[in-house]
Amino acid sequence: xxxxxxxxxxxxxxxxxxxxxxxxxxxxxxxxxxxxxxxxxxxxxxxxxxxxxxxxxxxxxxxxxxxxxxxxxxxxxxxxxxxxxxxxxxxxxxxxxxxxxxxxxxxxxxxxxxxxxxxxxxxxxxxxxxxxxxxxxxxxxxxxxxxxxxxxxxxxxxxxxxxxxxxxxxxxxxxxxxxxxxxxxxxxxxxxxxxxxxxxxxxxxxxxxxxxxxxxxxxxxxxxxxxxxxxxxxxxxxxxxxxxxxxxxxxxxxxxxxxxxxxxxxxxxxxxxxxxxx
DNA sequence: AAGTGAGCCAACCGCCCTTGT
DNA sequence: CACAAGGGCGGTTGGCTCACT
Numbered sequence: 001x002x003x004x005x006x007x008x009x010x011x012x013x014x015x016x017x018x019x020x021x022x023x024x025x026x027x028x029x030x031x032x033x034x035x036x037x038x039x040x041x042x043x044x045x046x047x048x049x050x051x052x053x054x055x056x057x058x059x060x061x062x063x064x065x066x067x068x069x070x071x072x073x074x075x076x077x078x079x080x081x082x083x084x085x086x087x088x089x090x091x092x093x094x095x096x097x098x099x100x101x102x103x104x105x106x107x108x109x110x111x112x113x114x115x116x117x118x119x120x121x122x123x124x125x126x127x128x129x130x131x132x133x134x135x136x137x138x139x140x141x142x143x144x145x146x147x148x149x150x151x152x153x154x155x156x157x158x159x160x161x162x163x164x165x166x167x168x169x170x171x172x173x174x175x176x177x178x179x180x181x182x183x184x185x186x187x188x189x190x191x192x193x194x195x196x197x198x199x200x201x202x203x204x205x206x207x208x209x210x211x212x213x214x215x216x217x218x219x220x221x222x223x224x225x226x227x228x229x230x231x232x233x234x235x236x237x238x239x240x241x242x243x244x245x246x247x248x249x250x251x252x253x254x255x256x257x258x259x260x261x262x263x264x265x266x267x268x269x270x271x272x273x274x275x276x277x278x
Numbered sequence: 279a280a281g282t283g284a285g286c287c288a289a290c291c292g293c294c295c296t297t298g299t
Numbered sequence: 300c301a302c303a304a305g306g307g308c309g310g311t312t313g314g315c316t317c318a319c320t
Contacts, residue, residue, distance in 0.1 A: 019288070019314090041305065057306075058289065093308060104308075109287050282320080290312075297305085 016050040020059055024049055028056055029064045062103045069101030073110060081107055082119060 016024075031047035037060065040053035049056065062068075073081070077099055084095040092104035092111075099107065 017290075039305080053305080054291095054307095055289075061307095062288075090309065105288075108309075113286055280320105282318105284316105284318085286314105286316080288312105288314090291310085293308090293310100295305105295307080297303100299301100299303085 014050070015052045015055070017055075020063075024051070025059070025064060028059060032060055032064070058105075062105050067101055068103065073102070077102065078115065081111065081115060085111065085115075085119075 020028075027047050027049055028043070031043065035046070037043050037057070040057045043049075043053055043056045044051045047056070051059075080099060081095060084098060088094055090108075092108045096102055096104040096107050
């Protein structure tokens with residue numbers, strides 16, 4: 001006898017996809033700045049968005065969070081990416097950690113659209129002029145760069161690896177070492193680099209860079225003209241005094257003061273609130 | 279002016295890891 | 300221990316823009 005109730009699968013909520021509208025951006029930004037994002041899956045519901053949590057997270061991380069740098073990457077940033085990619089491979093998030101204000105997605109896109117070709121061309125030239133020194137010299141450089149005993153791992157690298165694929169061989173074979181190298185690099189949170197920037201007198205990777213506050217209006221946004229670009233020194237000066245860190249290591253701003261150049265309405269509506277989560 | 283191809287980049291997809299139950 | 304849910308990450312896609320023909 002079966003009264004088996006046919007369990008209807010829960011109807012999947014229809015999520016909106018595609019480009020974000022300025023209204024959606026505002027909703028998400030205002031919500032997160034006000035309440036934070038403890039649980040991404042609940043953010044769109046509470047913020048009144050027809051998006052899934054992942055989409056919201058991505059939008060926040062890549063475009064809406066404060067402190068993102070936009071625009072052309074500096075030569076120094078390029079070099080950093082190339083070097084780190086050499087060491088880490090396609091670990092975009094780890095590379096992005098060393099480039100304050102840049103996102104993994106941005107770096108990844110930049111790599112695929114521009115840097116990759118550049119590196120290949122450079123290597124072709126190098127390969128034409130030199131032969132087998134590259135790996136050995138890199139290994140040597142890495143060894144000398146640290147007294148960490150873990151670097152002994154380098155001794156185990158199979159030097160018989162075909163040198164014609166030097167770049168890729170390095171990224172793949174050096175994984176263990178990469179981890180060591182990575183661990184030796186300081187992790188820097190957004191709020192930390194912001195603070196460091198200030199301490200360093202506003203000098204960052206590229207002193208000519210402008211910081212774009214996190215209004216997140218991208219190229220598709222009708223708000224693009226309102227993008228707030230201010231010199232980083234001003235940005236940091238105005239923000240630093242307001243940095244507060246709570247016992248849970250969550251850094252937030254209090255009593256945010258803005259530069260005259262910035263339209264306060266555009267920045268964040270909820271700046272009227274006492275605290276803004278980062 | 280219209281068509282076309284290439285490049286760029288925002289966003290999605292799917293896998294993996296972590297955490298909670 | 301097993302399972303589910305959530306989050307993070309890298310790969311990939313698709314739409315837009317622009318230069319060229």
